[in-house]
Every structure is written in structure tokens, then in C-alpha cells.
Amino acid sequence: MEYGEERVVALVDMDCFYVQVEQRLNPALRNTPCVVAQYKTWKGGGIIAVSYEARDHGVTRNMWVDDAKNLCQDLQVARVRELHGKADLTHYREASVEVIEVMSRFAVIERASIDEAYMDLTAAVQQRLKDMSVNRIDPSLLKTTYIQGYPQSSSELEPHTEDLRSRGLHQWLASLTPSSLGEQSSAGLQLTVGAFIVEEMRAAVEEQTGFRCSAGISHNKVLAKLACGLNKPNRQTILPLASVTELFNSLPIGKIRNLGGKLGSSITETLGVENMGDLTRFSQAQLELHFGDKTGRWLYDLCRGIEFEAVKPRQLPKSIGCSKNFPGKTSLATKEEVQFWLHQLALELEERLTKDRDVNGRVAKSLTVGVRQLGDKRPSSFSRCCALVRYEATKISSDSFAIIKSLNTAGNQQAAWTPPLTLLHISASKFSDAPSSGGITGFLSTETSLSQSRFSTSQLSNKSSLDAKSVSPCKQQHGTIQSFFQKATERPTIQKDGEEEVSVGGKASPAPKSASESHSGAERRSSDVSESPRRHIKSFFQKRSTERSSSMKNSLNIVEKNNSEDCVPVVSPSRTQCENPDNEQATDVELNPNPPSGASEDLLTCDRCSQEVLAWEMPEHNDYHFAMDLQKSFSSSSSSSAATTSCNISSSSSPPPLRGGVTGSAQSSRVKTKIRGQSGPAAKKLRSQGGSASTLDSFFKKN
Numbered sequence: 001m002e003y004g005e006e007r008v009v010a011l012v013d014m015d016c017f018y019v020q021v022e023q024r025l026n027p028a029l030r031n032t033p034c035v036v037a038q039y040k041t042w043k044g045g046g047i048i049a050v051s052y053e054a055r056d057h058g059v060t061r062n063m064w065v066d067d068a069k070n071l072c073q074d075l076q077v078a079r080v081r082e083l084h085g086k087a088d089l090t091h092y093r094e095a096s097v098e099v100i101e102v103m104s105r106f107a108v109i110e111r112a113s114i115d116e117a118y119m120d121l122t123a124a125v126q127q128r129l130k131d132m133s134v135n136r137i138d139p140s141l142l143k144t145t146y147i148q149g150y151p152q153s154s155s156e157l158e159p160h161t162e163d164l165r166s167r168g169l170h171q172w173l174a175s176l177t178p179s180s181l182g183e184q185s186s187a188g189l190q191l192t193v194g195a196f197i198v199e200e201m202r203a204a205v206e207e208q209t210g211f212r213c214s215a216g217i218s219h220n221k222v223l224a225k226l227a228c229g230l231n232k233p234n235r236q237t238i239l240p241l242a243s244v245t246e247l248f249n250s251l252p253i254g255k256i257r258n259l260g261g262k263l264g265s266s267i268t269e270t271l272g273v274e275n276m277g278d279l280t281r282f283s284q285a286q287l288e289l290h291f292g293d294k295t296g297r298w299l300y301d302l303c304r305g306i307e308f309e310a311v312k313p314r315q316l317p318k319s320i321g322c323s324k325n326f327p328g329k330t331s332l333a334t335k336e337e338v339q340f341w342l343h344q345l346a347l348e349l350e351e352r353l354t355k356d357r358d359v360n361g362r363v364a365k366s367l368t369v370g371v372r373q374l375g376d377k378r379p380s381s382f383s384r385c386c387a388l389v390r391y392e393a394t395k396i397s398s399d400s401f402a403i404i405k406s407l408n409t410a411g412n413q414q415a416a417w418t419p420p421l422t423l424l425h426i427s428a429s430k431f432s433d434a435p436s437s438g439g440i441t442g443f444l445s446t447e448t449s450l451s452q453s454r455f456s457t458s459q460l461s462n463k464s465s466l467d468a469k470s471v472s473p474c475k476q477q478h479g480t481i482q483s484f485f486q487k488a489t490e491r492p493t494i495q496k497d498g499e500e501e502v503s504v505g506g507k508a509s510p511a512p513k514s515a516s517e518s519h520s521g522a523e524r525r526s527s528d529v530s531e532s533p534r535r536h537i538k539s540f541f542q543k544r545s546t547e548r549s550s551s552m553k554n555s556l557n558i559v560e561k562n563n564s565e566d567c568v569p570v571v572s573p574s575r576t577q578c579e580n581p582d583n584e585q586a587t588d589v590e591l592n593p594n595p596p597s598g599a600s601e602d603l604l605t606c607d608r609c610s611q612e613v614l615a616w617e618m619p620e621h622n623d624y625h626f627a628m629d630l631q632k633s634f635s636s637s638s639s640s641s642a643a644t645t646s647c648n649i650s651s652s653s654s655p656p657p658l659r660g661g662v663t664g665s666a667q668s669s670r671v672k673t674k675i676r677g678q679s680g681p682a683a684k685k686l687r688s689q690g691g692s693a694s695t696l697d698s699f700f701k702k703n
Contacts, residue, residue, distance in 0.1 A: 014115035
């Protein structure tokens with residue numbers, strides 16, 4: 001197998017696609033001269049698609065309908081629907097999706113346009129060759145296939161008849177020797193098997209959609225596209241690499257894919273050649289000298305029919321856009337007109353992007369705006385990009401206007417727009433996968449599912465499963481936020497000494513209750529099932545508030561215990577006397593419970609106290625240590641404050657200070673210096689009697 005013959009690539013092109021879509025909608029248009037036109041304000045509108053029956057009468061695209069009817073009196077005209085003041089191509093896009101879905105069952109697909117797609121058949125051909133049990137291919141399986149360059153003895157002036165096609169096919173199949181059917185299959189055999197697969201694919205498209213198409217089969221994209229246009233409609237053509245030289249000798253450079261623009265014109269002007277085959281006279285070094293290393297090397301291979309651009313798996317368009325022309329007197333000459341039509345285009349773009357996101361699960365990130373000014377012959381005289389923030393027509397139109405407003409030479413304060421615009425175009429591109437779930441709802445839903453998995457072995461899972469059966473599917477779907485708070489309020493708890501229940505390690509250990517308490521608890525459980533989801537949100541915050549109150553009580557008990565050693569009065573919500581040291585053990589039990597029961601991988605060891613704590617309760621445990629450190633600092637401050645008080649009392653018997661501000665300041669600083677030297681850092685001035693002892697309690701009351 002020679003260089004450049006390793007792959008099998010096909011291009012499939014729908015025959016006058018817009019016409020076929022209209023004929024499927026209106027079967028009366030079939031087998032008649034028919035065109036598809038958009039708008040009719042001037043000479044019946046412009047023609048965008050022509051049936052092959054109308055082409056026989058000389059009707060072409062871009063012709064006015066009135067002019068076309070002069071050539072064909074029986075011409076049937078199908079109108080493109082309008083939406084937002086412009087042509088609506090929704091029917092044609094949806095029909096294209098139908099075709100692509102059928103084609104994708106046969107090979108890797110790269111969508112090139114609304115009616116074209118490339119196929120990489122290499123893997124499918126190799127698999128088909130392994131499954132072949134005969135050493136010859138039946139010509140009846142290739143009933144619409146042409147072979148470019150065959151029959152080799154035919155004249156160029158001989159018309160392309162069915163007999164000529166059949167002779168060329170038989171001659172081609174005879175050239176495939178039996179030895180080529182072994183493991184080392186020839187390039188010709190691979191192209192033939194690829195043509196057989198395309199025949200099957202085209203038949204499936206017509207059967208399932210009603211649309212006919214043509215195809216080209218060769219070794220790369222460039223040759224496949226050329227082959228597709230050689231025999232239309234409803235035909236396919238094989239282009240072997242050996243037939244490229246003869247074809248390129250009479251093929252203009254501008255007809256080659258990627259050479260129809262500036263590069264093709266530059267080649268013609270620089271080298272003085274017209275046909276693609278003329279480039280073979282130049283060496284690779286000469287081409288690289290004129291067009292650079294990369295382009296020169298690419299042209300050297302391309303003029304010999306060799307090209308390696310890959311078929312990229314893509315069934316969706318790379319960009320979604322819409323545009324509108326304003327020719328002649330309809331050009332946009334005021335700022336108001338420009339803003340109005342930008343908004344109309346944005347409305348269509350928003351609808352299409354939203355539908356694309358819902359169907360294909362992707363979102364665009366870039367917005368492109370293009371315009372053409374009056375007198376400019378280029379397709380687009382200005383094009384700029386910006387970020388596409390959200391799918392909203394108002395935002396899209398305002399961002400688009402902000403990009404192009406600098407083109408208005410009349411000034412932003414003027415109502416006029418100079419020079420007038422003859423084209424507006426906006427499009428979205430740079431697609432990426434859409435988020436699987438949006439916003440807070442998806443986050444809380446994820447948190448709820450994780451929590452449920454953690455406590456699956458507890459009694460909570462059984463209760464939750466019973467509750468879920470009593471809730472309708474609709475409520476379960478939209479209740480993610482409520483279920484998050486419900487999960488928090490229904491966490492397993494332990495009741496201790498008749499006080500508030502405290503969560504321990506995810507396992508429920510309820511204490512014995514009296515008959516009245518059990519009865520009231522049952523009533524509460526039954527009422528919780530019937531209450532609305534807001535009950536769970538409310539109870540969530542109530543439980544958090546209660547937990548904080550319990551933590552404050554525990555911390556205050558520690559304050560009282562520590563301060564009892566120095567006999568400093570402590571202000572407490574319920575007691576004002578020094579606590580009995582006998583309560584120390586009870587306090588430690590509340591603040592340092594036994595290690596929670598749970599899986600070993602869920603337990604973490606605290607660096608401060610070497611206690612095993614559940615991973616999800618470690619933040620609260622660290623907060624406990626922080627509170628203890630804070631309390632110790634407050635305790636030391638209390639001791640310093642007591643010493644300061646005694647010093648102030650002893651100094652009250654001394655003579656009163658002088659009225660002079662300077663002398664008073666000096667005496668005050670001497671007192672402060674003495675205190676600092678005796679008891680360390682000076683304590684803050686007491687606000688009221690017993691104020692230094694309020695410490696943590698007053699802190700929480702303030703907040």
C-alpha cells in the first residue's frame with residue numbers, strides 16, 4: 001500500500017436538501033420544477049435551493065423568483081418560514097439531525113454543514129474484510145457506484161450513461177486480483193468495500209428519512225469532496241489515487257477544498273498556474289520558499305492527491321449563529337434600527353442555544369458579532385468576540401451592541417449610524433459540557449445523598465425509606481433543599497439525664513422514657529410526617545440553636561470550675577456561687593464523651609487530647625479546644641483584674657490627685673507601671689462590679 005492510501009474516507013452530501021425537506025412536507029412538489037425561496041418583498045424573493053428538474057430549465061441559486069419564472073413557467077415555489085423578522089430554518093436543521101443519526105450507525109461522523117458530513121470508514125472496512133467469506137464482490141451490490149477514470153478506454157466526450165458506469169465498474173473489479181483479498185488488502189479493495197458500506201448507509205437514510213444523497217469515497221477529505229460532486233444526484237463515486245493526476249490536470253485550483261480563498265489566489269498569482277496539476281512542476285523546496293515550510297510541504301503532497309487531515313468525531317455543529325442581510329435601501333442607518341435587529345437575532349439565538357443545551361447537554365462560552373458596512377463587498381467587514389455570560393436575549397443584544405458601537409462614526413450621542421450596516425451576524429461557539437445539576441439545589445441534593453450513605457446502618461435509614469414511600473415522586477424530585485434540613489433534624493440522638501438529646505457517632509441510643517413522654521413522642525412523630533417540608537427547615541435551625549445553648553452551658557461550667565480555685569465570683573445564668581469541685585467529673589463527661597462508635601476508617605485522632613473523633617465531627621471538636629483556650633485566657637484576665645481591684649482599693653486612702661491634667665497623667669502612669677511590674681500585663685478597666693467575671697457568657701450575649 002503506497003503513501004497516502006492508508007485510510008478510507010467518504011463525504012456524503014444531501015441532494016438539494018432544502019427542496020427535499022419541502023417535498024416531504026408537501027408531496028405534491030415531488031418530481032416537479034421546484035425552488036425554495038426566502039422573503040418576497042423584492043421580485044418574489046431570493047432562491048436558496050433548486051430541484052434538479054428546475055435546473056434543467058436554467059434556474060440557479062441566488063436568482064430572483066420572478067426571473068426564474070420567466071425561464072420555467074411551471075416553477076413551484078416553497079417559502080421559508082419567518083420568525084423574529086427573518087428566515088426560520090428550524091425544519092431543515094431538524095431534518096439534518098435525522099440524517100446524521102442514521103449515518104452515525106455505520107462509521108465515525110464529522111458534520112461539515114447542515115447537509116454534509118465526512119465519514120472515516122477505515123475501521124469499518126477492516127472489520128468487513130475480516131468477515132468476508134468470498135473472494136469476489138458482486139457488482140449488483142454497487143448499483144449506483146461510479147469509478148473515476150474507468151472504463152479506461154472511454155472517450156471524454158462520451159456521455160455518462162448507465163452502460164458506461166457498468167463497464168467501468170466491471171473493469172475496476174477485474175483489476176482487484178484474488179491475491180489482494182488476503183491479509184494485505186490493496187487500497188483499491190478497501191475503497192470498494194468502503195463504497196459497499198456507503199451504499200448500505202445511503203439506502204438506510206432514504207428508507208428512514210425519505211431523503212436521497214450522493215457520496216464520494218477516497219483516501220482523504222479533499223479527494224472525497226471532489227469525488228462526491230462528480231456524479232449527482234443520488235450517485236456515489238470512487239476516486240482512486242491513480243486517477244488523481246488526470247483529474248487535477250483540468251481542475252482549477254479554486255475548486256480544491258481550502259484553496260477557494262486568499263491562499264488559492266496567492267498561488268495563482270505567485271506561481272502563474274491555473275490548474276491543480278500544474279503545481280507538480282514545482283519542487284517541495286520551491287513551494288516552501290514561496291509559502292513557508294508548513295504550507296509548502298502541504299501543497300507538495302496535496303497536488304499529488306495526498307492529505308492527512310483527520311475526520312474528527314463530531315455530530316454537532318461547532319457554532320450556532322444567525323444573521324440577516326439589509327441590502328440597498330434597507331440598510332440600517334440609525335442606532336435604534338441596529339439595536340432592534342440585534343435583539344431580534346438574540347431572541348433566535350437564545351431559543352436555539354437553550355434547545356441545544358437541553359438536547360445535547362452543552363453550553364457555549366464565546367459570543368461572536370459580525371457586521372458588513374455599506375459599500376463593502378467582503379462577506380464580513382468587522383468581527384469581534386466576547387464572553388457569553390448567559391442565555392438571555394437582552395444580555396446578548398446589549399453585549400453585541402457594546403462591541404460594534406465604536407464603528408458608528410456619527411458618535412454615541414447621535415441617533416444616526418454611519419456608515420449604514422448591510423449585515424448583522426451573531427453566533428455562539430466554544431462549547432463545553434453543561435453542569436449535571438445547577439446551583440444550590442444540586443449541591444444540597446449531593447450532600448443529602450452522602451449523609452444517607454453514611455448512616456445507612458442506623459435506624460434513620462429505615463425511617464427515611466418509610467417516609468419516602470408516603471411522599472409522591474413529584475415532591476421527592478423538587479424537595480432537595482427540604483430533604484437537606486430534614487436530614488439534619490433526623491440525625492440519631494442520645495438523650496441524657498432528661499436534658500436535650502445529643503448526637504453521638506451516628507448511632508441512636510435513646511434513654512428510657514416515661515409512659516407520658518413516650519405517648520407525646522409518638523404523637524410528635526406522627527405529626528411530623530404530615531407537616532410540610534418547612535417544618536424540617538425550622539427544626540434544623542431550632543436544633544442548631546439548642547446545641548449552641550448547650551455548648552455555652554458546658555463552657556460556662558468550665559469557667560465556674562476554673563475560677564472556683566481563685567474564689568472569683570462567676571456570673572452564670574443559674575448560679576452565682578463557686579461551684580463544688582464534685583461537679584468536675586460530670587462536666588468532663590459532657591464535654592468529652594466516650595469515643596463514638598463507628599467504622600474505623602471514619603475515626604480521626606485529635607492532636608490535642610488524643611481522643612478518637614468521627615471525621616465529620618472533628619470541626620466541632622476543634623472548636624471545643626479553641627473555646628477552652630479562649631476561656632483560659634479569660635481566666636488569667638480575671639485574676640489580673642482582681643489584683644488590679646485590690647490595688648485600687650489600697651490607693652484610695654492616698655491624697656487625691658492634683659487637678660492639673662499633666663500631673664494626673666503622670667501619677668496615673670506611675671500606678672499603671674507598678675501594676676504591670678507586679679502582675680504582668682495590665683488588665684482592662686472594669687466596667688462594673690463583677691464585669692470581669694462575665695467573660696464567655698457576656699460574649700455570647702452580645703452576639
